[in-house]
Amino acid sequence: MAEKRIRIMVAKPGLDGHDRGARILARAFRDAGYEVIYTGCHQTPEQIASAAVQEDVDLVGLSCLSGAHGYLFPRVVELLKEKGADDITVIGGGIIPDQDFQKLYDAGIKEIFTPGATLDSILDWIKNNLKPRD
Amino acid sequence: MSNNTEDTEQIKKIKAGDVRTASRLIRNLEDELPEAKTTLKRIFLHTGKAHVVGITGSPGAGKSTLVDAMISAFRKKEKTVGVLAVDPTSPFTGGAILGDRIRMQRHAEDAGVFVRSLATRGALGGLSKAVGDAVHVLDVMGKDMILIETVGTGQQEVEIINHSHTVIVVLVPGMGDEIQAIKAGIMEIADIFVINKADRDGSNQLANELMSMLNMAPAFPGGWRPPVIKIGSCFEPQTFNQSVDELATAIADHYRCLEETGLLGDRMKRKAMVEIGEALRDAILTPVLREMTESGEMDAIAERILKRESDPYTIAEEVAGRYLK
Ligand code: B12
């Protein structure tokens, strides 16, 4: 039957090897009924944007615990725009200090989750903010 | 309005290799949106150029790792490559983790490579229902080689033969695979055998067993005797890449054999018949089931069967009699 399914990509940009959170999220998204593409660690923003377009995902979730989010997250948004894919929602999480939030929002990151964020709060955000494509 | 012979903007873009347009069409086909079917009808006549290679084998046999190396091997030969990687949908939640791509991410930025993950969405046989459609889209994009990685289920994944010109069966030593392969009828579907993870004990033995099994086979269609190719450990890049080059050559040889013996036509015809079968099922059965479900008839029938007032076979005949005039 025709039904617009939601696809999500979970990606880890940069040299950060903390993948526990990303894996837990990938599993939680699957269990919530989404199709999840996990890219693994050590991805360049270029690889992430390119994979997101090939996979035609609705949402890219970036996870970064190394402190390099300030460059990496906005770069992914920028590249998606260059590829004509700025309708893909980008959110992020990891070790991100409060004072960085506004800059990331301004760069087009739609929401940020930090340690302690419950899986339910993340899933709720997706349910409330992500609409199936036009 | 554009007529049937004139390409729409969308089709022009796909022919030009536009990734965004092609990937959106694949998704709309997966989601069975009616407008996607309309596009598929239009592009179908442009398909049939790519060499489609199926890769199957048990879970964790190293299929994705191999596909990643195959992409490099074909890129060296200046072929463009499309990959369809199928992973299972959870029957409980309908969700899926599509993990094959992890092994192929180094090609993400190569414009000559397009990798698309597909979830089975309940389809049996190790593939997704949309695989055939997606192959057509990659074909129209102009990909020279299309690689399909099946779900690793070990058995009953013979569906892949309906979509490929060349089927590669990946076996690993020490997993009892040779016995599984016979049971699952996988011996019959292989055009090329790969023995993967040659760093593992028993790979020579597995190769020998396979060879002797092949020696017992009465005859090979078109005279093609499936080669048994040992792939070196993926942790030793040099021997690994060398053996994958050898595999790429065998794949090309197989295609040439299909062409020369006329077997290619037979396979394409088999594929066409499967596609017609599937399309008919969609065109005839799906609307009937929908109508019966929506009208509540299905529910009533199930009740009757539950109470043993009738049986599924009689009811199927009744329904068929009503629709097939
Ligand atoms: C476990 C751990 C490790 C493990 C990692 C194992 C693994 N494979 O993941 C090991 C021991 C390997 C490790 C190594 C290192 N670590 Co460490 N590690 C941690 C620790 C203790 C917990 C991380 C974790 O797994 N949390 C559990 C998961 C579930 O939480 P999470 O990833 O944060 O995800 C949650 C949220 O952040 C959010 N989220 C995260 N990503 C995303 C993405 C999206 C899309 C969404 C929606 C939500 C979301 O949702 C999740 C659920 O709440 C943290 C400290 C901490 N309290 O965070 C340090 C920490 C991250 N590590 C740190 C450091 C410095 C290192 C090392 C450099 C240490 C060293 N000098 O060798 C190395 C580097 C490793 C590498 N290659 O990158 C620092 C980072 C400092 C910084 N950013 O400034 C931390 C913060 C410790 C500290 N206080 O100093 N580490």
Ligand SMILES: Nc1nc2c(ncn2[C@@H]2O[C@H](COP(=O)(O)OP(=O)(O)OP(=O)(O)O)[C@@H](O)[C@H]2O)c(=O)[nH]1
């Ligand atoms: N020892 C050894 N391990 C290998 C080799 N090739 C792949 N592997 C490992 O086998 C595991 C599975 O590899 P994949 O390529 O994901 O296997 P797969 O068949 O695609 O797996 P599924 O898609 O889950 O069925 C990984 O941990 C690989 O690193 C090899 O040549 N030798």
Ligand SMILES: [Mg+2]
């Ligand atoms: Mg795989």
